[in-house]
Amino acid sequence: MPQNIVVIGAVALGPKAACCLKRLEPDSKVIMVDRDNLISYGGCGIPYFISGDVSEPDQLQSTSFHMLRDKKFFLDTKDINVMTNTEAISIDREKKNVLVQNFSDGKRRELPYDKLVLGTGSSPRRLPVSGSDLEGVFLVSDLNKAIAIKREIAEGKVEKAVIIGAGAIGLEIAESLADLWGIETAVVEIMDQILPGIISPNMARMAQYHLEENDLSFYLGEKVERFEGKTRIEKVVTNKRTLNTDMVIMAVGVTPNSDIAKKAGLEVSANGAIVVNKKMQTSDPDIYAGGDCVEITNLITEKPGYWPLGSLANRQGRIIGRNLAGGNAEFEGAVGSFVIKLFEISVASAGLSLESAKKEGFDAISAFVVQFDHAHFYPEKDLMYLELVVEKGSGQVLGIQGLGNTGDGMMGRISAVAPLLKYKVTTEDISNLELPYSPPFSSAMDILNALGNTAENILAGRNRVIEADEFADWWEKRDNGDTLFLDCREWGNAQPFVEKYPEHWKSIPQGELRTRLAEVPKDKKLVLICNTGVRSYEAQITLDQMGIRDSYNLQGGMAALKKWGQPILRILKS
């Protein structure tokens, strides 16, 4: 039987739910309401609109066949009515209607519904410090704000910019300002790494090094105390310094828009997210909600999770659409998968980082592998850097993250693991993961397989590892004299280091180790180094066999140190 459907919010989830329902139940009537004049746009494209990669806002709002998704589009092609510039004020669950008000004429109207969909989204947080209302201080809350930011830049008002927050949106905006507009851009972040909570400190350091090489400045572990300026922003004052700037963009997270749900008596979590079941129903079964305004299940921790991502909103929209039409579709939850372009590299992840895993109470370790994306003998190839987070004992894979030049290849590796996480796969499954193989695209043992193997060897205690940050620390303290850095590569590679640091750096190529064991000191901690950590692992096994067990394999080897920007490598440049 045809129904009346009202949808609040017309950006990602709302249109998806509405269109899906209309395809299944063409005779039902749908009204979609949005505060904004611009609707149904790809919000994740905003940084690329600001950078100029996407030249017009229309492009974010168009279909792949270049039709603008405006009111007329929804009416003509989807038979859906849209009320723009219209706020939903309140829901009367008894009478089953929504009170809305048009911003232009102030008129109020009641919209009756059989089923209601809340796609109210989220709002970016505003730092509660003085000066946050100065001209030139922006939140990237919607496409109209992005248009305003781009206008100021195009008018030449911005030579310097400060981004507050080194999460995904902050970094994407920072890149867009620096890369295509040449703006001197600094990023201030209260945590002591970029992309906190998403990737490990070591991988974050690698990404940061790349961003710094592309002229971004970072002030990590700094708290913004106030913004200063007469009418327009002039200075950002942190607990450590003052930065002059012409523009500030705050990207310090978002909060779900759930006021209307709360007022209507629907269940809302302590974090302000609307609570839904797997069918995406709120505590009122006739009211569905999804997207940035709801919390969903984290399939790894099995606790509530919050991911304001357009991709999840779209998937949930389709679930809601089907259930509106009497279906029985379920959205199980998510593991949180993520990818970001940072100049020439991409960083991607799925599931938990080691730090998040520990915070969630998992006894976990991580394995780090550097390997080519394609067969090492194939001419076109690039190094990839992957980290796998696994639980001790069970060997369950809790997360994966990666960094590399090859965006599509990185995306492919993370995509191969992300959908498996909910099956509670182990390192063994990753070791045997069956990926298509051909030299132009992968290796016979792909980096993912190698990652599974390495994690297994670490869990079994066969591979005792350190990471780039521990290397840096031990190298710093090398004059204590208790550590020897043993280079397992061929002499040509080791030579410059041995010549510069004869006391600390020793060369024994892994193939000669068995015959040159007498040269290995028995009273020192050994740091084993090769190009990527493979030969140094073999060296460790040989040393173990000979009873020399105080050795540590540098994961990712020199490739990791290089990506990390380790000062020791400067001797190679001189």
Add this chain to the structure above:
Amino acid sequence: MPQNIVVIGAVALGPKAACCLKRLEPDSKVIMVDRDNLISYGGCGIPYFISGDVSEPDQLQSTSFHMLRDKKFFLDTKDINVMTNTEAISIDREKKNVLVQNFSDGKRRELPYDKLVLGTGSSPRRLPVSGSDLEGVFLVSDLNKAIAIKREIAEGKVEKAVIIGAGAIGLEIAESLADLWGIETAVVEIMDQILPGIISPNMARMAQYHLEENDLSFYLGEKVERFEGKTRIEKVVTNKRTLNTDMVIMAVGVTPNSDIAKKAGLEVSANGAIVVNKKMQTSDPDIYAGGDCVEITNLITEKPGYWPLGSLANRQGRIIGRNLAGGNAEFEGAVGSFVIKLFEISVASAGLSLESAKKEGFDAISAFVVQFDHAHFYPEKDLMYLELVVEKGSGQVLGIQGLGNTGDGMMGRISAVAPLLKYKVTTEDISNLELPYSPPFSSAMDILNALGNTAENILAGRNRVIEADEFADWWEKRDNGDTLFLDCREWGNAQPFVEKYPEHWKSIPQGELRTRLAEVPKDKKLVLICNTGVRSYEAQITLDQMGIRDSYNLQGGMAALKKWGQPILRILKS
């Protein structure tokens, strides 16, 4: 306790098993035996060596850190003894020793073993026709043969070449000859499509069209009757024609090398593959086997499967290595994942094609989707073409295949689905597949999600589809007058077709369909066409709603026709 391990075969599986064991049990002794002088090379790289992408055979035989994996390498770095130019003659399972013979001095020797590993590989099939022993007729059986082929080409002996067999190896070799050497290359295949058994006829046609545009010629459905020439090959005679040629390369499949196993009384299948259990043990628990000489379980059909792939050999090698060392590792089987580079495109697959699925008794359908790999508004993007094979009723995904310009991106999409197949996922799981999203790498609803949705809609009977080959057939018969081709795109796109074929081609943009329904004939079969099949699906829903149900949505739309090389599109060029 240290063991004596003998490994027969030193290309892929053998070295992997041997090295893995030595890392776990450094005190065990390993002897590896191979007929060849060249060992431990990346056989899948042979086409790239022939093409010149890989300039020296050494590169295929080297580690990623440029060390040649020869006898000395295995001895020095792995503590493994290798006997090259040595054939294993027979196995005495009672006495537990292997009789070997050196090709150079003819000497025989018995090698005692506690555990034996068979990595005897496979041999390419030779067509049983006359002239197959002429000079210039090659099998690509090993790296030495590839060196011989390349030498002849480099010496200028080859202006024309004929490849027999349009499987993966045949096509890779064909590309290598045509692309970098400019050799006039023809491919003869007995089946009526390229990559038979791997991808669907429609996708094969698309790949073939691309290969033809790169100057390869194809003779499909033709049987080679004989080769002619005095001492050197001059002609290939098929049942339909005679092709002049300077070289023939036969790539008509391989057979497992299992003679030694059979002679020793080990269980061997009807197809000649050695039978192993999940631990990769033969019917003698002290003898392991893996790689191209064994059959494994097809995880989709749950029947024995045979995939002579280096990637699987490597994974199995590691399983054997661990079990040799007293471990309990299992190799479950495979779904068969595949990728190939064909000039600028890649073709990839995992699991069953629709045709293979039907042959295996599944009642299955396939869905075909064309979509950009990245967000459609992002400037760098490319169309991808994916096909999903699903079982009716259960909705279980049986296979996926794809074609596109973006090799790494294609590899990523197939990699995301291949490891899931064994979990018997459904279209629903593919619709909700959680992939990382960012506009430079993917879409909010990735092509994989769209593929799941489309398959679901087809299964539910909501989306009634035809493919490019049916389109071609119906278009051919257009003068029967019972079919109208209804173009759902905007007028500008439809105009040239309507003007050229006013009787057959009609334009009603999808957004105008509701108001122009009167123009739609009720007495004709309607073929609905748009750019990629999305709008034509919406049009179909609208027509259904209005009671007009004899309509068929062209899957992949004009993009599919274009990729297929449909003659109708020539009017766009004139």
